[in-house]
Amino acid sequence: KTRSLLFHFTFDEMLSFLHKAAVASTFIGIACTGSNVEYKLKPSHKIAEELKQLSRQYPHLVALSTAQEVFNLPTVGTQNDCTFDSDVEGCRNYFLTLFDSKAHPTESESYRAIPEVFLSGALHGNERVGPTAVLETAKLLLEAAECESLPRFITPPSPDTEKGVEWQLQAQEAASCRQEFLDRGISDHQRKWLARLVSTRRIVVSPMTNALGYDRNQREEDGIDCNRDFPFDVTSERLCMRTICGRTVNELFRQHLFQMSLTFHGGTEVVGYEWGAYPYLHNLSPDDKAQVDISSIYSRFAGSFQGTKPYPTGTMNDLVYAVHGGMEDWAYAGSWIPDKVPICKPKTYGGYSETKSVYNDSMLRAFNMLIETSNQKIPQTHLGTSQDLLDDTSSTHNGHVARNIRLALMAIELVEPYISIWGVDYIPLENDIVPMTTHTSRASKRSKVMQIPGDRQEITVSWFVGGGFDVASTNILYAKWDDVPAVIDGSSQPSTANMGTAFKTTRASHGPTRWKEGWQFDETKKHEGWNSDLTGYPMFNATIDLTEFRPGDQIAVFVTAQVDQGWTTQSNGVSPKGIGPMSHIVNARTNSEWRHESAGKVIQGRKDWFSIPLTLLISDEEKIADLSDRFIIHDFESSSEFDNEEETTRESSKSISQDEARGSGSFSMTFLIAISLLCAVILFGFAYVYKTVGRRKGRERVSDNEDMFAQQFEFDEELELHEMD
Template identity: 40%
Template sequence: MRGFARTIQAAACLCVASARNDIALQNPHVRGVVREAAKSRDELPHVRNVDYDSGMVRPTSCSGPSGEGCNNYVLVIQDKDAYPDDSDLQQLESRSDYYLSKEDGWFNPANTKYDAETHQKSGWKYLPDVFLSGAVHGNERVGPTALMEMAELLLEAAYCESLPRTRYRPQPGSTRKPLHDSNGEEVPLEYQWKEEVMTGKMCRDGLVERGVTAPNRQWLARLVSTRRTVIIPTANALGYFRNTREEDHIDPNRDFPFDVQKPTDCMQTIAGRSINELFRSHLFPIGLTFHGGMEVVAYEWGAPTYYRKDSPGQNAQEQIAGAYSRYANGFRNHVAYDFGTMNDKVYYVRGGMEDWAFAGSWDPDRVMPCQPTTFGGYDTAKTKYNNSTLRAFNMLVETSDIKEPPQNQLGKRTMPLESSNDENNGHIARNIRLALLAMDVVEPYVSIRTVEDIKLDDDVVPAVNLRRYDGKSHRELSPTVWVPHTLPKTTISWTVGGSFEIDETEILVGPWDLLPSSLADVKDGLYPSTDMIESLVRSEFTTVSASNVNMKQGIMGTSRWHKDGPAPRSRQGDQDDENWFGPYPSFTAEIDTSHYPEGTSLVVLARAKVDKSWLTQRANVGPPGLGSLSHIVNGRNNPNYFAANAGKVIRGKRDNWWYSNPVTVMVGSSADEEDLLDESNEYHAPSNVDTERHVRAIHINARMASMPSAIEKMHDEELPKAMEKMHDEELPKAMEKMHDEELPKLGPESSMRDEKRTAPAPGGSKSTYEGNMPMILGALGLIVGVVFVLIIRRRRSRRMRIGRLSNANDEDDGFSMSSYRDRTDDLDLEEDDEDPRGIQ
């Protein structure tokens, strides 16, 4: 159990939050996760005593200062190594900030030093947030188990994909700091690298044995590294502990301030307040809340005011819900989920969480500040929302007719990502996939997958952020493929994800020298930066459309989630190509590299516009005339859109283009061909050689097979030019801007005095500025070190699962929801632990 806790610690950020009733420790698996992070039970955060109704039966085994109940925990999956300056991570350093009950809720960035823009250089504030709630009703048990099983799968894939942890194979004379073994002995870098490669291979092979292919592993790793996923497995922890629907006789899903009639009718429960604090401290475009009692996926509206009305953005909600249903699929005696509005498929309610999360920021007539009397009241200001907080597609998933279905209906861990209707599928299996789909579509992405049939497997690597990796630039770290000048055309293939309809897509190619040295904003990590976009517009970049599209209904392609499936597909009959692209569309174009001089480094970018049809409103929309109102629709279709909350930002893209990470194509001399081919064979670098042994392409900096002399040559000839350009042109501009615009915002204590500051002269001339250069570079995010520590030796026998204990049924690798009240032999308790199972 604690082995999985270490997995969560290593590959993600584990956030611990305690609500005001300090609902806690009943589920030993949730407890195991948090205890590993806190080291001991006594270090867990607790809150003040709470008086309960005298007739209430209370757990007796919960420890801590209050002894009044048990803690409620929140799990955040996020790549803390790629985004170490994220305010969510920084606030965890102060344990006092764990309290949800403190005056400012979970987190208020305005009250911390991390609000300074110099702490935003990794781009953390643009990470999309995803909200997943397991159990608002305590006796509806599928959601918590599905979410924790999903978390384990995600983190295992991210761990496998992160190996080896160095960007390139260490070479003699490497300056990388070596690690030490348990005896304090220094571990040679080459040995360490080889061990990580072997461990990574074994880990990946293990996933393949369970049906997780390479494209799916990379997809899961992408979801970990490019999203901030907030999971509250048991929001109604007391109800979950007692196996009752309500929290102390109050229904949490009638407890939100939307369409209620009295201010005392909302925020009465700790479940409601916990979820409210999470929304106040994040910016969720999408979310799911799992329930039970029927089998349906439902979306807005579900409020009586709009009983006969369609919601703004209903086309988008219907398309997403349909994808949930298809990917979850059905199994024996259970069809795929029905889907539709809550008013049609379920029933309307006042105070429902889904409508509140969708419309609380833009429908003020339906929102009432709450004045509950329970638990000493709740600050009215916490139910007054800004214009951005509540605009999420937060859908209801009714998982099963039986609220705690039997084990033979839960599915298996074999082939977890395959949308099948065989014995592997079940209530847990299909809702793992459904939640992963929500994480995927929160934001579109574009990825270049091959250059001249060479597979690029390092587009997204956990713990690596191209904006800040060891202070290096996108240019230094982008996948680099060498092609001979004699090759007339170079074929590029790419894909588009996180969307449904691909309206337009194309690639851009041009010399790296035409772009700024940093493609992300040096101040806040926004990618692509405004300077990059302006350079693309001004420069003579070549635009090439996909050559394999068949325009249909005005769109160029469809994604894996579309009802018609992905299009265009990879080359028919090419099994290797089909396996590499998996379920994604595959776009192809040829670029003319032969007209560039030998030695030119070209940058290749793919871009796409998606889901334009989501802007269309239904005729019966209510309220009418407001247009698109959700984050998820506006974020991809409104270039002027801007939303911000708690330091997080959603910003529209210029001209609605979404860009891939860059790939470098080096146009080389044929005279170097033999030497490069020999080196590629020596280091097993990926290459494409024709039948006459003529080189078509070589991936010279592949993660596991980088070619040292080729990379050295690139560094000796190409990168000094870029660094000189940065030093002479771009850095002085950034310094001047910081001096004139940004530092005054930080106040006199944060800025240097004017009389001690001298602007650097162009060309690198000496100045009093030089003495502060290291500090300045750090402040701008031009040089930031990354240390990625993933120390996991995962053992199946010690997997942590919420509501699941190891037993004989593990032999068929099936899911289980065995109650913590049934067994304790696998709790892995320490000697001083009490049995946490609760009520006598």
């Protein structure tokens, strides 16, 4: 039978068949490996192992460190603790730093200004949802950022070179990881959102902050409660900074300017905020408005599931109880209520330098919310799965781990407002933020580029706003790139004063972001061209008058927005009174006078937030087209980019036609049977067919791009040749 099958086919048919078989086996492979994970609480050795694995797997996006190595703190415990680290006695305190070091090299302004988030998995070692939740959060973010960064070349290099082969491999990898995200219910847009979060924030993740307690499954660290060990409203200067988990957190806050932080606990279900200390038993904080908004979206985005309700939100004093020496109020107020902050003189571990509990005006102004994850400290069931993770806030897929991954993502989202330009005339831009790309020398000029027909009188630009709740105003600014002041590089936030006089403005209306409570999509405003997975987003639109521009003009379009101006309002019962918001996160978006620097990091307050610019290229072409410097191959075999079959000279009659390639999804049962009979042939065919198809397409892409850029787009030589990786 095999023989007759083989002879029956012509060579082209045979190739086509092999190709289908190759595609089929790829799908079968994906189905077998499975991308839907049922979450389980991980023991300490497993967490340590996975942390090491992440740092090996994503070296440009994450660094793994320990408090021992970076801060010279001792390990705690004996040779019977944390035995997975057999080279030391006791436990190390591991932490991950997620940071896009390619986008923000150490000498760049954005290295200092990027907003910072801290996630602590557990200060109490027997409250065990947090460590797994923050580890899974880090893993998801890194997977998305890595996937979104592929392929890592501006234009496909010649397929005959080593780089060309690498590009082909990266393009295939990109197609397959994007498909895996879709399979687990994470849309293209959601994947880009996750990648944006990684590339625009610095996120420090400490899954097992109390490493010894977590390893021993005990609340305290060697008998001392970590969450009574912070120098805020303690009863004695001897009673703070006694623990290594406390000192680890202390050192991290001294080294960063965290604006947002989460501290995971368990034993009840609460999202709690200030105050949580005795002096403020019945008071609200001067940042109460923002704390109410943020805790409320934490609760809603986390959601509920069988046997649980959405997290109640409120002050820790009201919903939990007041404590001395809690991490929460220390992280929020340690820099601006100095009379509650003693100089710690602990006797443990040979003492601790007194300078370590002297804080400058900037270190301790974070929103550090208390997350009590679950009534059971170690829940065994209903942990949730990775399926539909970002949408499924109220069903069987949700669970204790799943909902706290979402909650952690929300903290990362809200740390800073941003504007994402979505598209032009309802045609979407392919890329949002591509991780691991350099942002120097106005690289932004070509990271979002739309070709606009020269006879257009006006076009509509659409965008959405994130990182906040209320958009007070949002505008388009546009000018020819030639007239944009040199100081505007398009990647760091400009000051309004530096924008010069060349820009014209179109105002759009104000409105909510998608995180605003009660916001609902208005179906009547849905435009036909809108991508279906964006119907959950309030979109802003404004038109640009093009009559003064000519073919060849390159126009820079910035969108600005003012966000959450209502956060400065003071509630009744605030204490201390009359001082206004004290946190970085509120002031950073409401107060342009706000400036704090510490440990090489800076927070500059601003009212106007700027998007990464969109370049409009006025051309003689008839169609609007995305010319951004990296086209993404959604589906390596059927990308619409390659549709203009007539214009392409076929290189080889043996190549598979576009139609055949596109039809490959509908292989029949016959082919499935044939697969099992022709295993060896398929393996050969797989390699051969991918190579042939890939090479031909690589050529087309090179010539397409060369034409576009050579004829219509004159960039600096340096930029043109610049390679991303």
